[in-house]
Amino acid sequence: MSAPASRRVPEGFTPTGTIATHADRRRVVFATVVGTTVEWYDFFIYASAAGLVFGQLFFAPAGEGFAQILSFITVGISFLFRPFGAFLAGHLGDKYGRRLVLMLTLVLMGVATTLVGLLPTYAAIGMAAPILLITLRILQGISAGGEWGGAVLMAVEHAPKTKRGLFGASPQIGVPLGLLLASGVMGLMALIAPGDAFLAWGWRVPFLLSVVLILVGYYIRRRVEESPVFTELAERKEETRMPIVQLFRKHALLVVIAAFVFAGNNAVGYMTTGGYIQRYATDPNGPVGLTTADVLGAVTLSAVSWLVFTWIAGWLSDRIGRRTTYIIGWVLQLAGVFLLFPLVNSGSIVNLTLGLVVLTVGLGFTYGPQAALYSELFPASIRFSGVSISYAIGAILGGAFAPTIAQAIVQATGSTMGVTWYLAGMTVLGLVATLLLKDRSGIPLGPDHEAEQEKSPVYGLAKA
Structure with missing residues (x-):
């Protein structure tokens, strides 16, 4: 039932009746960009290290080939715990606010990341080393599962109606910014401490730097006001008692379809964010054999491209709609998938960089509008749960084990063609899911x- 007209909040106003100023909105955008950048920097330096050093340092007794698969599996294991983080954050976010969850997830991620940089290796403490590594990666997964939904809703729920795509792109660009920062710092350390020095201590420095980034992110997020939608819910005492139960009772199919939308993007994106391309292109026994510093430099450049096209896609979705922007993105992403490995396998760093940059055009177009798309799919009272859980499930179906699957395909077939078809299939899955949504x-x-x-955005359904 709708509230009386006297209690309705006009567009551009806060629930208390004051105008949401440009300064307020700029502060929200800045805070979401900085916060998500720090979170994903922490998440991606782990994936990069998994591709470059963890196999040798933590899983060496398993043998060279299987050690690398185990290393990539630890990247994927964290995704299995992202739904737990999403369930927990969704419950807290729908009952106690978006801002609280953002603070908690930032601290949890930072502590886990810093401790990875302090871990002894298998040679020092035996089996305890990989067990502790996996435990800390699980904590990263719980944090990542809760972070995204809060950041997205803070940005979109503060935005003017006609600029939700653009505002929603602000937490989205935190992902390529995090990748850029992680790859840049890793690449710098590969230059400062090349070869054995990188293996001995150079890889640890990016993890330890997380302490500084977390302090900066925490300070900035503390200065941001709570989401106006949640504030209005809280003032009316209309928070849902069991938001997750309500979500699955009424919107289970919508959650699955929304998850497939993200899975199509995430599987392809994790070729770089999951560390696979870094490992494949630098493997001294592989067909490419490029240097670590060169490959990390190429990934850094591709992160810049990804950032630009993510921002463009968010802006464009305000003009031509989320669905149309996504469809364009899936076509571009499919083209990038088929070009990627022929360019990488050429053995040229220029071609590898070109392949990664072309791929990020489609990735940006299928990621930039996601915050606004997800926010507009779910009712206000269960929105945090809806966007967080859909995102977490999509991450499991998409990127969780994409590097592991790619590694296994190449080891089994000796070719990257199977990886290309796997990524193409995930892209088509994302396209089909998008076509099912209004x-x-x-x-x-x-x-x-x-x-x-509450009316279902799924074609053919009158109610969710």
């Missing part, structure tokens, strides 16, 4: 419009 660009997000928000 475009709800501009739908009111506040609690006054729950009845409208």
Whole structure:
């Protein structure tokens, strides 16, 4: 039931009736960009290290080939715990606010990342080393599962109706910024401490730097006001008692379809963010054999491209709709998938860089509008749970074991063609899921419009 007209909040106003100023919105955008950049820097330096050194340092007794597979499996294991983080964060976020969750996840991620940089290796403490490594990666996964939904809702729920795609792109660009920062710092350390020095201590420095980044991110996020949608819910005492139960009772199919949308992007993106290309292109026994510093430099450049096209796609989705922007993105991503390995396998660092940059065009177009798309799919009272859990499930179906699958395919077949077809299949899956959803660009997000928000965005269904 809608609230009385006197209690409705006009577009551009906070629930207390004050105008949401440009300064307020700039502060929210800045805080979400910085916070998600720090979170994903922490997440990606682990993936990069998994591709470059963890196999040798923590899993060497398993043998060279299997040690690397085990190393990539630890990247994927964390994804299995992201739904737990999403469930926990969704419950807390829908009951106690988006801002609280953002603070908690930032601290948890930073502590886990810093401790990885201090871990003894297998040679020092035996089996305890990989067990501790996996435990810390699980904590990273729990944090990542809760972080994204909070950052997205803070950005989108503060945004003007006509700029949700652009505002929602701010936490999205934190991912390529995190990749850029992680690859840049790893690449710098590969230059400062090449060869055995990188293996001995150089890889640890990027993890230890997380302490500084977390302090900066925490300070900035503390200065941001709570989401106006949650503030209005709290003032009316209309928070849902069991938001996760309500989500799956009414919107289970929507969660699955939304998860498939993200899975199509995430599987392809994790060729670099999951460390696979870094390992494949630098393997001294492989067909490419490029230097670590060169490959990390190429990944860093591709992160810049990914950032630019993510931002463009968010802006464009405000003009042509989320669904249309996504469809364009899936076509571009499919083209990038088929070009990637022929360029990488040429053995040229220029071609590898070109392949990664071309791939990021489609990745940006299928990632930039996601924050706005997800926010417009779910009712206000269970929105945090909806976007967080859909995202976490999509990450498991998509990127969780994409590097492991790619490594296993190449070891079994001796060719990257099977990897190309796997990534193409995931892209098509994302396209089909997108086609099943109606475009709800501009739908009111506040609690006054729950009845409208409850109508299913899935084609062919009258109610979720």
